[in-house]
Amino acid sequence: MSDTSAGSAGWSSIANPTRFMALADRLVPWLSVVAAALLAIGLYMSFAAPEDFQQGITVRIMYIHVPFAWLSMMCYTLMAISALGTLVWRHPLADVALKAAAPIGAVFTALALVTGSIWGKPMWGTWWVWDARLTSVFVLFLMYLGIIALTRALDDAGRAAWAAAVITLVGFINVPIIKFSVDWWNTLHQPASVFRLDGPTIAPSLLWPLLVMAAGFTVLFFALHMTAMRTEIRRRRVTSMRRLAARNAEA
Numbered sequence: 248m249s250d251t252s253a254g255s256a257g258w259s260s261i262a263n264p265t266r267f268m269a270l271a272d273r274l275v276p277w278l279s280v281v282a283a284a285l286l287a288i289g290l291y292m293s294f295a296a297p298e299d300f301q302q303g304i305t306v307r308i309m310y311i312h313v314p315f316a317w318l319s320m321m322c323y324t325l326m327a328i329s330a331l332g333t334l335v336w337r338h339p340l341a342d343v344a345l346k347a348a349a350p351i352g353a354v355f356t357a358l359a360l361v362t363g364s365i366w367g368k369p370m371w372g373t374w375w376v377w378d379a380r381l382t383s384v385f386v387l388f389l390m391y392l393g394i395i396a397l398t399r400a401l402d403d404a405g406r407a408a409w410a411a412a413v414i415t416l417v418g419f420i421n422v423p424i425i426k427f428s429v430d431w432w433n434t435l436h437q438p439a440s441v442f443r444l445d446g447p448t449i450a451p452s453l454l455w456p457l458l459v460m461a462a463g464f465t466v467l468f469f470a471l472h473m474t475a476m477r478t479e480i481r482r483r484r485v486t487s488m489r490r491l492a493a494r495n496a497e498a
Contacts, residue, residue: 263339264339264340264343264480267340267476267477267480268477268480268481271473271474271476271477272477274470274473275470275473275474275477278466278467278469278470278473279467279470281466282463282464282466282467282470283463284463285459285460285462285463285466286460286463286464286467288459288463289310289456289459289460289462289463290310290460292455292456292459293307293310293456293460294307295456296310296452296453296456297452297453299453302370305366305369305370306453308362308365308366309366309453309457310456310457310460311358311362311460312359312362312363312366313457313461314457314460314461314463314464314465315355315356315358315359315362315464316359316363316384317461317465318352318355318464318465318468319352319355319356319359319384319387319388320387320422320425320426321465321468322348322351322352322355322468323352323387323390323391323415323418323419323421323422324419324422325344325348325472326344326345326348326349326352326394326415327415327416327419327422329341329342329344329345329348329412329415330345330411330412330413330415330416331412331416332344333345333408333409333412334409334412334413334416340476340480341412342404342408342411342412343476343479343480343483344472344476345394345408345411345412345415346398346408346411346479347472347475347476347478347479348472348475349391349394349395349398350391350395350475351468351471351472351475352391353388353391353392353395355468356384356387356388356391357388359384360381360384360385360388363381363384378432378434379424379428379429379431379432379434380425380428380429380434381434383421383424383425383428384425386421387421387422387425390414390418390421393414394411394414394415394418397410397411397414398411404483
């Protein structure tokens, strides 16, 4: 068997809901342990890191705010890929992945907005300003809420999956706007300081705790996402069984 065929077979096996749930049952406990360990180490490193010469102790908010902001965009990117899986490849779990990710992404985005406001108060003198970055992240939060409402408003699972996928793909244009807003417009946020072609501009003593915290929250996201997907699969199975039982009772 060729490598391509083997890879296709591997993806097909994961696409099977029963096999995915078995995989999730094995991975979620390990992911949870790894996430807890990384976050514990990251928090220790964050409190041990030196204060910033300009921002002082308030810079420590960065260690949770920045990962929340990164994950808010990463989660929506995963949803956009899932939307393609629904519309183009008809992947059996694509809609499940999209629906399960939306509430998690909404929470991470809300936390990014809240921690950003807490950080901004001592730095900018205000809790909120309608600059390009903040406004586009707030729009992202509203998009998450809209997708969540849509997936729950339609009784027809097929129509709900199609509509959510289309809206998710259309809304994906907001992700690069968030990313490059500090470069395109004059905002209070500083330009990118970690992922740069010429290397990070943050001192290593501040960068490493940030990266460890980001890794911990990322692993936590995947643990939560797989758990939510597993729950959604079970919910759909129960719904199907109830509808079948209702039809049999009517017959």
